[in-house]
Amino acid sequence: MSSRVLSPLVALTLLLGGCENPVSAIGFERMIDQPRGKAFKASPYFADGRLMRTPPAGAVPIDGAGSRDRMLGLAGDTYASTIPIAVDRALLRRGQDRFEVYCATCHGSTGDGKSIVAAHMSLRKPPSLVDDPVRSFPPGRVFQVISDGYGLMPSYASALVVDERWAVVAYLRALTLSAHVTLDTLPAAERRRAEEALR
Numbered sequence: 217m218s219s220r221v222l223s224p225l226v227a228l229t230l231l232l233g234g235c236e237n238p239v240s241a242i243g244f245e246r247m248i249d250q251p252r253g254k255a256f257k258a259s260p261y262f263a264d265g266r267l268m269r270t271p272p273a274g275a276v277p278i279d280g281a282g283s284r285d286r287m288l289g290l291a292g293d294t295y296a297s298t299i300p301i302a303v304d305r306a307l308l309r310r311g312q313d314r315f316e317v318y319c320a321t322c323h324g325s326t327g328d329g330k331s332i333v334a335a336h337m338s339l340r341k342p343p344s345l346v347d348d349p350v351r352s353f354p355p356g357r358v359f360q361v362i363s364d365g366y367g368l369m370p371s372y373a374s375a376l377v378v379d380e381r382w383a384v385v386a387y388l389r390a391l392t393l394s395a396h397v398t399l400d401t402l403p404a405a406e407r408r409r410a411e412e413a414l415r
């Protein structure tokens with residue numbers, strides 16, 4: 217061993233050997249016992265003596281204000297069978313945008329479960345979201361999967377606020393519809409376009 221390696225070791229041995237409690241010598245104790253406030257405790261810092269603060273008037277939760285059912289994907293004690301916010305083009309666009317960022321990586325950009333990530337997943341693969349059984353899930357159940365995760369799939373609650381999750385659910389309905397539309401149900405002009413494209 218060279219003396220360049222040895223000298224720091226010697227220094228450390230001397231430091232630790234020289235005092236009774238090496239931990240307090242280094243100062244860990246100060247980091248472990250830091251002064252901090254605890255919920256419901258008193259505090260001389262504020263005039264009313266309480267530590268917990270009331271949010272300023274007009275403050276809204278980061279997730280937006282909403283009913284319990286809307287926040288949880290429920291209708292009473294069952295899954296919501298409809299989307300509890302107004303579905304318009306802007307919401308669908310938002311849903312598409314969020315779906316492509318957060319879901320398409322695994323479930324494929326058309327939601328059919330075909331993606332590079334899926335091809336490499338050896339345990340349970342991300343299922344198609346536009347075919348059964350997911351296709352028949354009530355909207356509230358899909359909302360809950362996004363909020364809480366499911367099995368190997370992580371929760372997206374920290375990435376998507378409540379209404380963005382509903383936007384993704386709404387967009388998924390549109391994807392599901394488009395995945396199963398039959399040519400004879402299309403308006404004549406659309407049908408001609410589709411037939412051109414399929415030719």
Ligand code: HEC
Nearest residue numbers: 318319322340341342343350358361362366367368369372
């Ligand atoms: C990292 C990959 C990945 C991403 C990203 C992902 N999922 Fe999944 N998803 C999975 C996997 C894997 C499963 C199957 C989990 C299992 O069976 O353990 C799954 C399952 C599901 C299911 C079926 C759950 C059930 O009850 O059977 C739904 C619905 C779903 N995902 C929706 C979404 C939506 C919507 C997004 C975007 C917000 C998303 N997933 C993002 C990997 C992913």
